[in-house]
Amino acid sequence: MRATKSRWVLSALLAVSAVTVGLAQPASAAASAGERYVALGDSYSSGVGAGSYLSDSGSCQRSSKAYPSLWAAANAPASFSFTACSGATTGTVKSGQLAPLNSSTTLVSVTAGGNDVGFADVMQTCVLQSEATCVNAVNNAIAQVNGTLPGSLSSLYSTIRSRAPQARVVVLGYPRFYQLNGNCVVGLSETERAAINRGSDALNAMLAKQAANAGFAYSSVVDEFTGHEICSGNAWIHSVTVPVSNSYHPTATGHSGGYLPAFRSVA
Structure with missing residues (x-):
């Protein structure tokens, strides 16, 4: 028995x-x-630097190898709207990218803020001008991060929430550009590289704070890119390159190995 x-x-x-x-x-x-996914943001979401740009995206340079495209291809959502665009600011995301959002939207991703504080101009200054001028440009950008950016982010996030009240919204940050004491023997000084990383950290901290204030999820990509910064020997970020627009943007591997896992972990 x-x-x-x-x-x-x-x-x-x-x-x-x-x-x-x-x-x-x-x-x-x-x-x-059942997901209805909308991907918003700037060049770090559109996929500048990843190649394989979608024919209908024009100067927005939306890539089939960008993390939103990769997530949609892997998960086959009920709908996928990809409106991220190179050069976007919080204001242009709000004014030009939110049309697909509605009460049925279930998932939103967004990167925005870097262009608001002029990080492209900062990088140009650091590449072309003196160390002191570079550090000063970074400090000015950080002042904007702490001054005007919070209100711009709050306005964008509240508009996203009003348009998509049921959606889970994921704000993604930016990588640190440089591995300090790495294998670069030419280019920017260590002082300049450290200043640029400090600027990225300040921007990411503000994004995380404003995302939390809005009730959104925030996902850092710093951990994913650690060991894959410029000067690491296995960079997932373009340094100064041709075309110039690719400079300081993630490669295709940066999207598949960096941004995609960071997004997937909270999506």
Whole structure:
């Protein structure tokens, strides 16, 4: 009787396990299939630097290798709207990218803020001018991060929430550009590289704070890019390159190995 009872209990447990596994997989698939995803933001979301630009994206340079495209290809959401655009600021995201958002939207991603504080101009200054001028440009950008950017982010985030009240919104940050004491023997000084990283850290801290204030999820990409910065020997970020527009943007591997896991971890 004991042996028979033990076999019966084991069979029952196996049956329950099989049912549980059988139900879990379709439920997960159904959740992905039901997503209505909108990808907003600047060049770090559109995929500048990743190549394989979509023919209808024009100067926005939306890439099939950018993290929003990769996530959509892997998860087959019910709908996918990709409006991120190179050069976007918080203001132009708000004025020109939010049309696909509605009460049915379930997932939104966004990168914005770097262009508001002129980080492209900062990098140009650091490449072309003196160390002191570079550090001063970074400090001026940080002053904008702490001064005008909070209000701009708050305005954008509140508009996103009003347009997509049911959506999970994921704000993604920016990588540190440089591995300090790395293998670069020419180019910017260590002082300049450290200042630029400090600027990225300040920007990311503000993005995280404003995302939390809005009730949005924030996902840093710093950990994913650690060991893959410029001067690391295995960079996922372009240094100064041709075309110049690719400079200081993630490569295709930076999107698949950096931004995609960071987004997926909270999406």
